[in-house]
Amino acid sequence: MKYFLLLSIIFFVLYQSGNGCMKFKLDTTCECPDILKHYDKIKEETIPVIKKGGCKMSITCATHTNTNFLFPLYTNRGEILRPDDMMENSAYVGAADAVQFSDEAYEAPPGPPIDIISYFGVLCDGGVWYVSKYPTGIGYNMKNLTLKYIGTNGEFDGKKARIARFSCKPLA
Template identity: 25%
Template structure:
């Protein structure tokens, strides 16, 4: 607002000729600042506990500090994978292609994602109540039927906004369903 007020007064003086002024409009630059604060991934909350405890093998995850934030990273060539279930999510349970007995759902990270904090942004991972939950599914969800067939659902963003509890996580390097 301070800048706008002075700029308006300067232009008024230039236009009405009340003072001799050079109007260097072509060289006048507006100084802008960004007040957006860096948001760090919460790796621990009193309600949800330590995020790394959800990893099947905690030794595989790398933890380091960067720009004042704790960063979790999968080893080179691997990417995060999450597991949920129909019982622990807001997803409607399929009736046509019945899920296997364990009702597990795979939530996969795009191939280019290696840093877990990028994944949390892409998947909207958050502490909700006392559980870590996903709310976005860029590759949809995948489940195994009783006939061991992989079914992909929600690739079109249908499930975005629905919550699913993250039961387990891992860093994996193999091809995933939905790719």
């Protein structure tokens, strides 16, 4: 039994050093374009981005109403459909916010740092960037121009929405 285990380990190591089709490979490339092309830079600020190989990275932002991801909502496609009471315009944009928007929250100083990649469940799928976590629900403008949040109980978590752009409040 000991020899079988030893021979199995030796075989595995030798096989992995070759070019076999079952060889474990560490993918160091990302099939998605640079996520920073979606970054809505208000000023010439820079945000801390740490690349970890492939599509894995972290982006550190402050918890604030200006830290968010915007994505289109459609009536007939996508994992999250456009609400019936949504304001009619060409954009039909939903938002995943770090903090629910209010005048007080907007004027508040930046909160603690968060890694927005893990906080919002950002992932690459089929060459496209998606958000899949909605910590404060999904915000959108209703027909009467009032801001409304749905899914604040986490019911949309795990559903993907294609990222159109994102904002990041730099740390103070």
